Amino acid sequence: MLEKNYDANSVEPRIAKKWDEAKAFAAGAGAREGADPYAIVIPPPNVTGSLHMGHALNNTLQDILIRYQRMLGNNVLWQPGMDHAGIATQMVVERKLNAEDKKRTDFSRPDFIDKIWEWKEESGGTIFNQLKRLGASCDWSRERFTMDEGLSEAVREVFVSLYNEGLIYRGKRLVNWDPHFETAISDLEVENIDVDGHMWHFKYPLAADPETGKPATYEYVEKDEDGNVTLTETRDYISIATTRPETMLGDGAVAVHQSDERYAPIIGKLCEIPVGPKEHRRFIPIITDDYPDKDFGSGAVKITGAHDFNDYMVAKRNDIPMYRLMDTKAALRADGAPYAEEAAKAKAIVESGELPDENTVDAINLVPDEYRGLDRYDARKKVIAAITAEGNAVMTTDEEGNPIPLVEKNKMQQPTGDRSKVVIEPMLTDQWFCDAETLAKPALASVKEGRTNFVPKTWENTYYNWMENIQPWCISRQLWWGHQIPVWYGPKPSDVVAAKEHADLVNAGTDLNVYRDAAWLRSIARFEIFAMHTFQDNPKSYSSVLGEVVDVGELDSWKVVEVESPEAAMHHLTSSLIEGKLEYPVYRDPDVLDTWFSSALWPFSTLGWPDKTKELETYYPTNTLVTGFDIIFFWVARMMMMGNHFMKDDAGKIVEPFHTVYVHALVRDKDGQKMSKSKGNVIDPLELMDKYGTDALRFTLSIMAAQGRDVRLDEDRIVGYRNFGTKLWNATRFAEMNEVKHAEGFKPEDAKLQVNRWILTELSKTIEDVSEGIEKYRFNDAAGAAYKFVWNTFCDWHLELLKPIFNGDDAAAKAEAQAVAAYVLDEIYKLLHPFMPFMTEELWAETAESRDTLLCHAEWPKPQVQDQAAADEINWLIELVSEVRSVRTEMKIKPSLEMQLVIVGASDETKARLERNDAAIRRLARMSDVSLGGEAPEGSAQIVVGEATVCLPLKGLVDFAAEISRLEKEIEGIDKDLKVVGGKLNNEKFVANAPDAVVQENRDRLAELEEKHEIVNEALQRVRSFN
RNA sequence: GGGCGAUUAGCUCAGCGGUAGAGCACUACAUUGACAUUGUAGGGGUCACUGGUUCAAUCCCAGUAUCGCCCA
Structure with a gap:
């Protein structure tokens, strides 16, 4: 006999163990002979991750699809794995070191990476156990990690291919720089946050007329919309508005719109940046461009190409030098020569009118000596104070009429790092980029042409929108944890080779061949002198610069070695030349790849690519991708780009990584707020599982997962669906008490009793509804159909209608009722299994002495009985009983009082029905007797059911x-x-x-x-x- | 500024050209007979607003309002 209540906490681990021991979720387990493959790759959780509601929803839905397909007999693989999560993981381990009073830079790079691997072994991947607890039926034996050897090989393969095709390139670009982690990040990792900012207005004095030496002036005229002049004054300056005064130090120009008549007189003239030592003031040109908005601020904008994305474009278009002002921590630069020298270089550029190459410009540090090393915000304060003190701030008056500097408050969007939460600094740096635009084209076509479909379809627009406006993807990160970029450089900067491994560096056809350049080699002689000069007296220091030297291989008559840095390469080459050896040193690019680069390969790298494995052949392309909309850009789009580029069939046709992308909603709290730690409204799925059981949580998430809507999770709902589990549990218990047993050889079509044929018909309908719901990703409909059938049809009516049979004397009827109840219960366990795997597996085992298979491998139900007559009859019965009950309640008749029912005007069919269901009616409507009558007895309440009038004789009661x-x-x-x-x-x-x-x-x-x-x-x- | 979505019972949400639904909450009653994690019955809705299309609109279209999200 079953316990009175289902105890999730004791059952779940036991069932999980059972599945595990049976290897029930191994790829292909339980599959029919010759079955179709069905594969899903899990969105890899971060190795640092812990299960949150989003994971719970995401993986519950995947598990429903997977368990359903497995029960259909398909060859199923749910591929699990984890992401190495570059920044997040490095952050976690650094924080741990900080707690021990150590920091990352106390370690060498390899030692620090070892620390991370140690951390991973100890505490990484707790989320896998949490997913197992959720019942996720992944093939855990195939767990992969984006940093493991196989996936790393795939990353190198892809990088080198794309590099050789010109789809990956290096360049100096303005990128989003995270000053906390000191790395570049991609556009997607930047969150724009609304803040209250300030806009300062400053005067840039016009340069004196070069011919006369007199101060330059112009007539500044403002007009209203109708062209009436509203202001005329003679000005010797141009007024600009800025939210970032500290970047004035790096201005390369002032720009106005070409149609802005106010400034027409001074286009092409020079103006002075009103900050820094007076004797070294820089002059910059006033130019025209499309970018300035006449109505915003003064209509004139300063152009700081190295620290603003819009300015960058303007500077590019107009050959304006871009001066970098900050270091990797976003403090003002302290490198280079004293300001006086550097300013002179900038002056020379303006005067010559020729733009030197970008590295030369980048080397110029235009931060005045007094500001060097300051934090960007401290510098801002000082710049404002200095300009105001000098009288170059545009003034206005306060309420009392006193002059004050004009500072407008304005709402602005501040870019912040999604991990670090610090303000992002646009920075001009050398980075690696992926030509996303080229890769996006086939990926766009796949969706447009319907080879990959989004569900719900509305997400396709989002996808198009992004893909059609896609920007180069910055894939390099200045971190230590991640896939190091497989590019090696020789001592000469132009010597660049991408290679999957060392052997490829010295293979035939390698691009590593600058040593063949005799002229260049001769010039190396200079370094001989340099090296001797530097290290002669201090051989120890020499070896410390050299660092480790690793043999790479032979190339022509040269020995190629790998060293640790550009400096080491130069010294090594010099020293080997001195010693008369032909040793050619290379060093590897220190950057690592964006974490999403490896995730983009996930659907094929996890299956063994670039090797031609059986798994790849069987399970690629995968079927469905289940994901939240927040990573459509980060992940889905990039998988499409990479999958389409690398995965082709024998005919060379693109094979998309999946044919359906099911995009589910966000889980919010019951008030619709996004869950976040700072709001303190996070609901922990693990706590809910402890409290209500995993099945209750899963069922709640499923039945609430309507397409296109966020899931607002209210704990009361979980309580309700926990109760649903209890209901099923007790229905089984009731069946057990009535000796309901799985009857070997029972065929539903053999059932004779209308009540049984009815429930079997209802079951058929439910099977169709649940199957269709899952097939169409309408999980709420599927769960809802099952819920309704189990509770409102099977428990409320079928079991109630069986009670008189179980208690009656008709042995044949009783046997049939037992067989049917057992059959329906079995089908219910199957239908609910994808949603409530633990309880149903337990009941499956408890309700038969032995079963051929685990429930998770049982065959998915198919509709069997369709008997409309039986359905009509029992639905009539239900209406009759419900009506009678309703009237009884309304007439305030005690439920305990048994009454007589007289039916008037019954047709022959109704008469037959009454006879067949006499016991049930008497029991459910609480009647002592049901009879036919010619007319309504005096003093009856009367109910019309179909053609008949049902009379409740109530004389004296009503x-x-x-x-x-x-x-x-x-x-x-x-x-x-x-x-x-x-x-x-x-x-x-x-x-x-x-x-x-x-x-x-x-x-x-x-x-x-x-x-x-x-x-x-x-x-x-x-x-x-x-x- | 551009785009997407939402507005249905007190709450959380389904539905969707042709009888407006669920769960929770609420009210009344019942019972320890599988289940109080229960049963029976009940109340509760101008389907945001204004127009239009249609034989017919909660549903389609347009506009308005409010809210939310994404992108600049």
Whole structure:
């Protein structure tokens, strides 16, 4: 006998163990002979991750699909794995070191990476155990990690291929720089946050006329919309507005819109940046461009190409030098020569009118000596103070009429790092980029041409929008943890080779061949002198610069070695030349790749690519990708780009990584707020599983996962669905008490009793609904159909209707009832298994002495019995009983009081039904007797069911006034419906235009309503006459 | 500024050209007979607003309002 309550906490680990021991989730487990493959790759959680509600929803939905497909007998693989999560992981380990009073830079790079691997072994991947607890039926034996050797090989393969195709390149670009982690990040990792900012207005004085030496002036004229002059004044400056005064130090120009008449007189003239030592003030040109907005600020903008994305474009278009002002921590630069020298270089550039190469410009540090090393915000304060003190701030007046600097408050969007939460600094740096635009084209076509489909479809627009406006993807990160970029450089900067491994560096056809450049080699002689000069007296220091030297291989008559840095390479080359050896040193690019680069390969790298494995052949392309919309750009789009580029069939045709992308919603709290630690509204799925059991959580998430809507999770809902589990548990317990047992060889079609044929028919319908719901990713419909069937059909009615049979004397009926109940319960376990795997697996085992398979491998139900007559009969019975109950309650008749039922005007069919269901009616409607009568007994309440009038003789019990009012109310309702239906049918246009079926439906309904109206009206007259 | 979505019962949400639904909450009653994690019954809705299309609109279209998200 089952326990009275289901104890999730003891059952779940036991069932999990059972699955594990049976290797129930191994790829292909439980598959039919010759089955179709069905594969899903898990969105790899971060190795640092812990299960949150988003994971719970995401993996529950995947598990439903996977378990369903497995039960259909398909060859199923759910591929699990984890992401190395570059920044997040490095952050976690650095934080741990900080707690021990150590920091990353106390370690060498390899030692620090070892520390991370140690951390991973100890505490990484707890999320896998949490996913197992959720019941995720992944093939855990195939767990992969983006940093493991196989996946790393795939990363190198892809990088080198794309590099050789010119789709990956290095360049100096303006990128989003995270000053906390001191690395570049991609656009997607930047969050724009609304903040209250300030806009300062400053005067840039015009340069003196070069010919006369006199201060330059112009007539500044402002007009209103109608062209009337509103202001005229003579100015010797141009006024600019800026939210970032500290970047003025790096200005290369002032720009105005070409159509802005106000500034037309001074286009091409020079103006002074009003900050820094007076004797070294820099002058910059006033230029025109499309970018400035005439109506914003003064209409004139300063152009700081190295620290602003818009300015960068303007500077590019107009050959304006871009001066970098900050270091990797976003403090003002302290490198280079004293300011006076550096400013002179900038002056020379302006005067020559020729733009030197970008590295030369980048080397110039235009931060005045007094500002060097300052944090960017401290520098801002000092710059503002200095300009204001000098009288170059645009002034206004305060409330009392005193002059004050004009500082506008303005709402602005501040870019912040999604991990670090610090303000992102646009920085001009050397980075690696992936040509996303080229890769996006086929990926776009795949969706447009329907080879990959988003569900719900509306997400396709989001995808198009992004893919059509895609920017180069910055893939390099200045971190230590990640896939190091497989590019080696020789001592000469132009010597660049991408290689999967050392051997490829010295293979035939390598690009590593600068040593063949005799002229260049001769020039190396210079370094000989340099090296001797530097290290002669201090050989120890020499070896410390050299660092480790690793043999790479032979190339021509040279020995190629790998060293640790560009400096080491140069010294090594020099020293080997001194010693008369032909040793050619290379060093590897220190950057690592964006974490999402390896995730982009996930659907094929996890299956063994670039090797041609059996798994790859079987399970690629995968079927469905289940993900949240927040990573469509980060992940889905990039998998499409990489998958389409690298995965082709034998005919060279693209094979997309998946054919369906199911995008589910975000889980929010019950008030619709996004869950976040700072808001303190995070609901921990693990706590919920402890409290209500995993199945309750899973069922709740499934039934709430309607397409296109966020899931607002309310704990009360979980309580409700926990109760649903209990209901099923107790239904099974009840069955057990009545010796309901799985009957070997029972065929549903053999059932004779209407009540059984009815439930089997309802079951068929439910099987269709649940299957269709899952197939169409309408998880809420699927779960809802199962819920309704189990509780409102099977428990509320079928089991109730079986009670008189179980308690009766008809042995054959009893045997059939037992067999059918057992059969239906088995089918229920199967239907619910994808949603509630633990409880159903437990019940499956508990309800038979032995089973051929685990429930997770049992065959998915198929509709068997369709018996409309039985369905009609029992639905009639349900209506009858419900009506009687309703009237009893309304008439305030004690439930314990047994009454007599007299049916008037019954057809032959109704008579037969009454006979067949006599016991059930008496039990469920609490009647002592059911009889047929010619007319309604005096003092009856009367109910119209179909053609018959059901009379409850209530003489002495019933409140006739109440009964009259009840019947009047009913007639009122019927009249209302009659009016609607009749109105339609009287409308010629309706009859002419509506589909025949609809017209007929309304005709039938009208007839039905009219008949009912008549019968109820008769009943009403009768009651009135009793009164 | 551009785009997407939402607005249905007190709450959380389904639905969707032709009888407006669920769960929770609420009210009344019942019972320890599988289940109080229960049963029976009940109340509760101008389907945001304004127009339009249609024989017919909660549903389609346009506009308005409010809210949310994404992108600049």
